[in-house]
Structures are given as C-alpha cells and as structure tokens.
Amino acid sequence: MEYVVKTKGLTKNFGKEKPVTGLDMKIPKGEVYGFLGPNGAGKTTTIRMLLGLMKPTTGTIHIFQKDLRKERVNILKRVGSLVENPSYYPHLTAYENLEALRKILGVPKKKIYEVLEIVRLSDVANKKVKGFSLGMKQRLGIAASLLNNPELLILDEPTNGLDPSGIIEIRQLIKRLPAEYGMTILISSHLLSEIDQMATTVGIVTNGKMIFQDSIEVMRMLSQQKISLKVNNSEQAWRSLLAKGIKADYKDDTVLLSEHSNKKIAEAVRTLVQDGFSIYRVEEEKRSLEDIFLQMTRGGKEG
Amino acid sequence: MLSILQAEWYKLRKSKILFIIFVGPLIGLFLGLTSNLSIDVAINEWYLSLFSMNLTYALLFLPLITGILASIICRYEHQAGGWKQLLALPVTRGKVFIAKYVILMLIVLAIQLLYLGAVYVVGMIKGITDPFPLEIVWKSIFGGWVATFPLVALQLWMSILFKSFAAPFTVNVIFTLPSILAVNSERFGPYYPWAQPFSMMYIGGNTDDIFFVPWDQLLTVVGGSFVLFFLGGYLYFQRKSV
Amino acid sequence: MIKKLLSSDFLKIKRKGFWFLTFLGPFGVVALQMVNYGVRKDYLLQQSDNDWDYYLLNVSTFTPLALVLGIVILTSFMASLENETNAWKQLISLPVSKMSVYLSKFTVLAFLLLISSFILMLFTLAYGVFLDLGEEISYFELFKFSFYPYFAGLPILALQLWIATVSQNQGIPITIGILGVIFTYSAFILPDWMIWKWPSLINEWNEPIINVLLGIGVGCLLYIVGMFDFTRRDVK
Structure with a gap:
C-alpha cells in the first residue's frame, strides 16, 4: 500500500517529559485520517514533527516516500497545514496575509480569491485581521493551508472556535477535498464524534503512544x-x-x-x-x- | 489593594525580572571599574568614582531600563488575553494601574540600592580609604529614584497602549537621547524630565537642599510631568477596551 | 527562494513603523545638531578652524548611539512580528529552508539600516549647507561618518537579531541592547576587541577602516552562528 505519511518509532523528549514515544503512523493515500486523542496526548507534538517544526529525538518520518530530514522543503511544497491556533499578522488585511504566504509559495494571485471564496471570507478580504472573530481567523488559517493546492493537508483541531454552521461547512469541505482533488488529509481532534463524521481511517493516540490505527469500519465494528x-x-x-x-x-x-x-x-x-x-x-x-x-x-x- | 500588589508580584516573579534587576549593578561595576578619572585636587576619592559612574548610569541606563520594567509588567497581560481575565475579577482598573505602578517603583528602588552596593564594591576594589560620603550618596540614590517617577508613569502608559516591547522602548529612546544634549545646557537641562535622573544624581550639585536640585525644580518639572503622565496613563487605562 | 521571502517580508513590515523608524533615526541625529547649532552656533563655530569637519564630528557623536538603538528596536520589532501570533510555525511550515528565512530577516534589516545611513548622509549634507559652513565640503569625511558606523555595527545587528529571534520574552534582547548602548556610549574606555566600540570608529591605530573590515568579518561570523542556532532550535 502507498503511504503518504509513514513514521517509524517517532519519539520526542523534552527533558524528562516524553510527549511522543515510539509512534508509528501510516496514512494511506486519499484517506481522511482522523488523529484522535485526549488533550495533551501528543497530537500537536507529532504534527509539529511531521512539518519539521520540531526535530524528533529518535525515529523517522517519510512523507510521499521521502525522508523528511533530507527533503523537508520538497515535501512541504506539497503540504498545507494549520497548527493549533491560527497564525496571522494582525496589522495586515486578510488578503495581505495570504499574499505574504503566496509570494513564498509562488502560486498565481487568483488562488487567493479562490481560497477566500472557499472559506467564505471574500467580503472581508480587505479588512485587517486584528478585528476578526476567532472563527474568522480559523477560516483564514484554513484558507492559508489550501493556498498551494496541497496533496497532503494537515489540520490540527480545525473546528476550534467555529460556530455550528462553520463546523458543518468545514466538515463538508474536508469530505469533498479527497474526492475532488485527490488530497490526503490528516485531521486531529479530541472529539470522537467529529472524527466519526469525517474520517475514513483513524489513529488513536494517548500518552504519546498509538493505541489503535485502522479504518473507521474496523473501529465501528468494535462498537457494534x-x-x-x-x-x-x-x-x-x-x-x-x-x-x-x-x-x-x-x-x-x-x-x-x-x-x-x-x-x-x-x-x-x-x-x-x-x-x-x-x-x-x-x-x-x-x-x-x-x-x-x-x-x-x-x-x-x-x- | 494589598492582594492586588501580591498578585502582581506573584505574576512578575517568573518573568526574568531578576536578570533585569541585576543588570543595573553590573553596569555600575563596569562603569566604576573601567573609569580612571583623576584630578590633582584633593577631594574625597569616592566623589571621583561616583562622578564617573553616575554619568552614564543616570543619563542612559536608568531612564531606559524603566521602560523595560514597565513592558515586562504588562507583557503577560497582553499575551493570551490576560487583561480581560484580570479586569473581569472584582478589582477596579484604577487599583490595578496603581498596583502595577507601585511594584515598578519598588523595583526601581531595588535597582538603585543594588547600584549603591555596586558603588561600594567598586570603592573596595579600588582600595579607596577616604570616609564613605553617606549623606551625599543617599541623596544621589534617592534623588535618582524620585526622578524616575514621571518616567515610569509614562512608560507604564505606553506599555499598556502597545502590545510589543519595541514600541514603548522607541518612545523611551526618542525622549532619552536628547538628554545627552540637554544636560549640557543650563537653559534647557533643568526643564527636561528625562534629564532629571542625571541632575538628581549629579553629586556636584547644590547640597543645601534635600536633593541635588532645588525644590521648585523638583516640584515643577518632576512633579508636574509625573502628574501629567500618571493621569494620562490612568485615564487611558480606564477607557481602554480589552 | 530568497527573493520570494524578501518580497514577503517587505509586505509584512507594512504599517508597522519600520520605514518611519528608518527615517526617524537619521533625522533625530541631525535634529540634535539642529538644536545644538540653533542654540549656540557662534560658540560652536569658534571651536575649530574647519567648520565642516567639526560639524561632522558633532553629528557623528550621536550616530553610533542611534545606530545601536535602531538595531535593538528593529530586530525586536522583526521578531515580535512573528512572535505575536506565533507565526513562526506557519512560516517554517512553508517550503522554505530555515536558513533562508533567517537570511531574509537579516537582509531586510541590513537594507533598512543602509537606507538609514544614506538618509543620514543627505540630512547631514543638507543641514551643513544650510549652516553655511564654507565652500570646502569634505565629501569623503561625510561618506565616512555616514556609512562606516553601519558596517562596523553589523556584528551588533547579527547578535541582536539572533537574541531577538530565539527569545520568547523580548525583554531579554532589549535589556541586552541597553547594555550594548551603554557600552557604545562608553566606547572611548572599551578595549578594541569589543564589538560595541566599533561603530564609534575609534581604535588604537586611529584607522577607522579597520573597524569597518572587522565589522564585516565578525558580522558574518556572528550571523552564521546565529543562523545555525536558529535552524537547530524547535519552533514553538
């Protein structure tokens, strides 16, 4: 099977703390992978390592069958991400925030309007992000992650701070992306109900260890x-x-x-x-x- | 009020504040040990040492560090919505402002006292045998402290206004740099608030008054700018939306 | 890659006062002389035979201080731009190497300070002409006092950028910056090896060009050390 993400024995130590220990993650192509675990289980640390923000203490990460340590930049060209709270520059407008990223990614300008449309922020494109609500900032973060037509989309708790209609929109968007664009999606959450509605594959992590990893059907079977x-x-x-x-x-x-x-x-x-x-x-x-x-x-x- | 003071100190303890407090005496040691001012007139050697140390310390370091302290005491409120949490507690904004101000002034006092310690250590290392001019040193240390009252008030105001460290620091720099010129001028020096720490610590001044500057200058320049900056910050904080 | 990062960084510094500060620094340095000469021009003109050189010397007493303070402020602003909403994680998740992210930040700041030095030269010249200091304008001295401190100050830029980017609490780089300002102000008593002495162009050989060359050399070295430390660290 072709795995888009494959980690082996992934471990991260902060002094005595061990937020991630020996984690093996396998994400097949075209799946929506629900990364599930209680708060503080090591989800965000794992995601940070997948993006090269943190270096693993031990273990390897392969994304698109390439070693992250050696080909970080080539890998990240094909990855979109939103980690924890959305990052933004408050003094810039929504459009300018995306433009600052677009310049680096080198995608055409029309892509900015496209992603703003997807997350329904077109009306406020020229307003400073300073005044945005948490949900709007979150949607801007999702727009930013879609800017480079990623093959792998990594979303850390993407429905944080969204209102119910926002959650439904994002959920539908996430379900649509693999079918329409062949994207593979990694989505983390501490809410099972959320993963249950979107994911096709599930990985459950607790205390830094992967305790279950299989298709959602297998997981549902357990619940029968x-x-x-x-x-x-x-x-x-x-x-x-x-x-x-x-x-x-x-x-x-x-x-x-x-x-x-x-x-x-x-x-x-x-x-x-x-x-x-x-x-x-x-x-x-x-x-x-x-x-x-x-x-x-x-x-x-x-x- | 006491509980707010305690809470403020509690929050401040872990903000690398000790590192910053100890920079003051370190600067004092550096300035004292590197100076080799010597004149042939027979005066108390402590004066020579104080003279060279106080110049840079009072002219640049003291005014600039007050800004850092003020920014630090507001830093954790700006981060992650501390203001709204703090002001949602059963406290008045006025008391919060005063508590932060009082803590800042106590820290500046601590820095001044540590600086006094540095002065003494420098003298010991240099082997000064003349009697320690206690009265004059106290005047200088407390005078310098009093002179920072308006500066701290303005910096607290600026630090509440701006989220970043660099912005209030810029304001501080813009006002502090001209004192280098101002202290050379007999006409402008006495009226420039940022030059007052230097004037109040300058041991050559008139020694008949309580401090090294005349009372009327102290009251009008230091007192006046204090009232202006303190009220400005106080009223701004009352109306600030968090 | 670096071109893209630069154009992104120049977009980000919009409306943050970077350009204003770039202008304010040199303006302030010359403005202090406007006050100085405005108050006691006759006295100052009596001090030397060569009024231009004496005027340039007066201007240059504040240049190192303004430069070091400018470096402290700009580097801290640059770091808080990314720190404020923790945008480092978003930036580093883009397909860019961490080295080029750091290089881009350094280049933007070095460029702004160079512009500052250029503006300083223009302002100095303009006010000097306005003061009517005589026909003999020492253009080389003008160039020297405007640009030499900049090159001699590169190690301080490299050091402050390093400390500012790796500090969560911007109080640390600014406090260290104040230490540097005190050192720069006390340049005449510092030993020659201290980087804070260099912008004053003083050395025991009385050859300002040495400070320039040292500044470029040690600046590169400190830059590389800072960059490697930046790439080594985990992004929070």
Whole structure:
C-alpha cells in the first residue's frame, strides 16, 4: 500500500517529559485520517514533527516516500497545514496575509480569491485581521493551508472556535477535498464524534503512544452491539458453542456472541438448550464509540 | 489593594525580572571599574568614582531600563488575553494601574540600592580609604529614584497602549537621547524630565537642599510631568477596551 | 527562494513603523545638531578652524548611539512580528529552508539600516549647507561618518537579531541592547576587541577602516552562528 505519511518509532523528549514515544503512523493515500486523542496526548507534538517544526529525538518520518530530514522543503511544497491556533499578522488585511504566504509559495494571485471564496471570507478580504472573530481567523488559517493546492493537508483541531454552521461547512469541505482533488488529509481532534463524521481511517493516540490505527469500519465494528448470555456454567457453554462453530467470547462469567442477527442468536440459544445449559438472561450490550475510545485511552494510561 | 500588589508580584516573579534587576549593578561595576578619572585636587576619592559612574548610569541606563520594567509588567497581560481575565475579577482598573505602578517603583528602588552596593564594591576594589560620603550618596540614590517617577508613569502608559516591547522602548529612546544634549545646557537641562535622573544624581550639585536640585525644580518639572503622565496613563487605562 | 521571502517580508513590515523608524533615526541625529547649532552656533563655530569637519564630528557623536538603538528596536520589532501570533510555525511550515528565512530577516534589516545611513548622509549634507559652513565640503569625511558606523555595527545587528529571534520574552534582547548602548556610549574606555566600540570608529591605530573590515568579518561570523542556532532550535 502507498503511504503518504509513514513514521517509524517517532519519539520526542523534552527533558524528562516524553510527549511522543515510539509512534508509528501510516496514512494511506486519499484517506481522511482522523488523529484522535485526549488533550495533551501528543497530537500537536507529532504534527509539529511531521512539518519539521520540531526535530524528533529518535525515529523517522517519510512523507510521499521521502525522508523528511533530507527533503523537508520538497515535501512541504506539497503540504498545507494549520497548527493549533491560527497564525496571522494582525496589522495586515486578510488578503495581505495570504499574499505574504503566496509570494513564498509562488502560486498565481487568483488562488487567493479562490481560497477566500472557499472559506467564505471574500467580503472581508480587505479588512485587517486584528478585528476578526476567532472563527474568522480559523477560516483564514484554513484558507492559508489550501493556498498551494496541497496533496497532503494537515489540520490540527480545525473546528476550534467555529460556530455550528462553520463546523458543518468545514466538515463538508474536508469530505469533498479527497474526492475532488485527490488530497490526503490528516485531521486531529479530541472529539470522537467529529472524527466519526469525517474520517475514513483513524489513529488513536494517548500518552504519546498509538493505541489503535485502522479504518473507521474496523473501529465501528468494535462498537457494534454484542449479545451477552448468562448461563449456569458459562465457560463450558462458551466451549460448547465454539465446538459447534459459533463465534463467541468468554468474559466475566458471561458468554458474548459476536454475531447478532436474529437467526444466529436463535441458533446459539437452541444449541445451548439442547446441550442442557440453563439460560438465565439474553441481553443486548451496546457500546458507543465513546465507550471504546475511553476504554482504549484508559488502557493506554495503565500501560 | 494589598492582594492586588501580591498578585502582581506573584505574576512578575517568573518573568526574568531578576536578570533585569541585576543588570543595573553590573553596569555600575563596569562603569566604576573601567573609569580612571583623576584630578590633582584633593577631594574625597569616592566623589571621583561616583562622578564617573553616575554619568552614564543616570543619563542612559536608568531612564531606559524603566521602560523595560514597565513592558515586562504588562507583557503577560497582553499575551493570551490576560487583561480581560484580570479586569473581569472584582478589582477596579484604577487599583490595578496603581498596583502595577507601585511594584515598578519598588523595583526601581531595588535597582538603585543594588547600584549603591555596586558603588561600594567598586570603592573596595579600588582600595579607596577616604570616609564613605553617606549623606551625599543617599541623596544621589534617592534623588535618582524620585526622578524616575514621571518616567515610569509614562512608560507604564505606553506599555499598556502597545502590545510589543519595541514600541514603548522607541518612545523611551526618542525622549532619552536628547538628554545627552540637554544636560549640557543650563537653559534647557533643568526643564527636561528625562534629564532629571542625571541632575538628581549629579553629586556636584547644590547640597543645601534635600536633593541635588532645588525644590521648585523638583516640584515643577518632576512633579508636574509625573502628574501629567500618571493621569494620562490612568485615564487611558480606564477607557481602554480589552 | 530568497527573493520570494524578501518580497514577503517587505509586505509584512507594512504599517508597522519600520520605514518611519528608518527615517526617524537619521533625522533625530541631525535634529540634535539642529538644536545644538540653533542654540549656540557662534560658540560652536569658534571651536575649530574647519567648520565642516567639526560639524561632522558633532553629528557623528550621536550616530553610533542611534545606530545601536535602531538595531535593538528593529530586530525586536522583526521578531515580535512573528512572535505575536506565533507565526513562526506557519512560516517554517512553508517550503522554505530555515536558513533562508533567517537570511531574509537579516537582509531586510541590513537594507533598512543602509537606507538609514544614506538618509543620514543627505540630512547631514543638507543641514551643513544650510549652516553655511564654507565652500570646502569634505565629501569623503561625510561618506565616512555616514556609512562606516553601519558596517562596523553589523556584528551588533547579527547578535541582536539572533537574541531577538530565539527569545520568547523580548525583554531579554532589549535589556541586552541597553547594555550594548551603554557600552557604545562608553566606547572611548572599551578595549578594541569589543564589538560595541566599533561603530564609534575609534581604535588604537586611529584607522577607522579597520573597524569597518572587522565589522564585516565578525558580522558574518556572528550571523552564521546565529543562523545555525536558529535552524537547530524547535519552533514553538
């Protein structure tokens, strides 16, 4: 598989603090990669390293299959980014702020109007950014990140400070970009619901470690409801189900069925009854993504 | 009021303020140890030492450093919206302004006292045996301190007005540089507020008054500019939108 | 790459007072002599046989001070431009090398100060002519007192830019700058190796050109040290 971003054993130490330890990140081309983790988990530090703002203590970063250490400038030509709070020059207008970046990027001037239109700031293009609301500054930051038609777009908490309609707009924009321009997007957030609505691949980080990295479908699967069976002798019941080729788990003196179609459940219950087990309860156990997320991040803390 | 003062000091402690406070005596040591002024008239050797040290210290260093101190005490308020947090607390703006001013003046006093220490150390190193002219030194140290009252007030005003360090510093430089000329002029020197630290620390002055400058000059020039700058800053801060 | 950065940096310094300061510095230096000569012209004209040279000497007593103060102010302004909203991270995330970012900042400031020196020459000449100091204008002295301090001051520019760009708290570079101003003011007692002495064009051999050459040489050296430290550091 072609990975746009690939890190290996990425580690950053600030003295005794270790915000990122041994992080392996893989972002396939054309995906919206949701980089998820609680506050202070090491997301921003990782992103700073991806952009060459910080040098990793150990580990390697490859972007577009090129080593970031050797080809930082060539890589960054194809990357757009917005890190944490938006950066801007308050004494310049929105247009001038983008012009200051455009001069360096060397893209045509019409691109400025284009990106201002995308983030709906065209009306205030000639106003000083000093007077902008937080949401407007955030949108200007997103406009800046789109200026060079990036192949990889890195957005750190891009919906920070946006109002609900702004959030929806940005969300739709992010969903549209991979399809229309073949962009790959890395988007970080501490809100699972946000990632859930945009991402196609998810990486969960906590305490500087990657604890989950796979497609959103796999993550959703984890959240699917499970059927739990309380039986007089659970362990034996579980073995007998496995022997009959029915997928099941055994945990906390309960049998958990992975399959949850009515037919499969009926089959499992019938088998157990035929084998002489007493069934006390058949319950549906729902786990939300939040539960999984919390469970994973808590696990990370213990480890 | 006391709690605001304590809070101000608490915030200031970790602002590299100690580094800046100790630059004063270091400058004093540098100036004292590098000077080799000598005249054949028999006068107290401490005067010679003081004379050469006070010139640069009072003319340039003292006025310029007040600006840095004022900027530092406003720096963390400008950053990340400190003003709005501070003024949303149950405090009046007037008290905040006065607290910041009082802290600044105490720091300037500390710098003056450390400078006095530097003067003494220079004398020890040079092996001056004459009696230490305590009265005159006190006059000079406290006089210099009093002379910074209006300067600190203006710099506090400018530091609240401008976010950056460089802008209030520029204002300070524009006013301080001409004192080099002003102190040479008998006509303008006494009326130029930025030349007052020099005049008040200049040990050759008239010693009959409490300080080295006459009372009327002290009250009109130092007092007048103090009232002007302090009220200006105070009223500006009252109306500043944060 | 450096051309693009320069044109971007010149856009950023709009409306921030950079150009105003570039003009104000030399104007202030000459304005002080306007006051000086305005108040006691007759006395000053009696002081020397060559009124032009004496006038140039008077102007040049403030040039080093104004230059060093100008350097301190401009470098700090330049750093706070990027510091204020932490725009360093945005700038460094662009496809530019950190070295060229630093070079561009240095070049802009060196250019502004050069313009300052040029304006100083014009103002000095204009007021000198206005004072009617005689026919014999020493053009070489005029050139020397306007541009030599600039080249001799390059190490201070390199040092202050370095400190200002790597300091989060601009109080540090400005305090160090004040130290430098005190040194420059005390130039006559400083040993020759101290960079703050050089803009005064004093040295034990009485050859101002030595200060110019030292300034360019050591300026380059300090520039390189500052640039490498800047590229080595993580961007916050």
